[in-house]
Amino acid sequence: RKSVTIMNDVEKYIAKRKKSDSEFEKDFESGDVSFKIGFLLEQARINAGITQKDLASQLDLDESTIINIENNTQDVGIFTLEKYAKALGKNLVIDLK
16 A cells, blocks of 8 residues: 555656646656656655665765666666665566556
């Protein structure tokens, strides 16, 4: 149930952000997977109450690397994404449709 609540919160935030930020809407709707992944990672971190600095420390990375992961995930490996998710108490799940 908690994951459903978090997803609903994220979906609400996305809808609100689309209404107020046309650039965000354009990027999100363009189907840019790396943009969506970065956004979801950032929201998961925020919902977990963890700062970028604290997460970087947990993962033994620079804070700039966390910022890059959240803003440009196209250069991030699966292993790093999995470590990021685990640090937030989450599992990385890839669903091919």
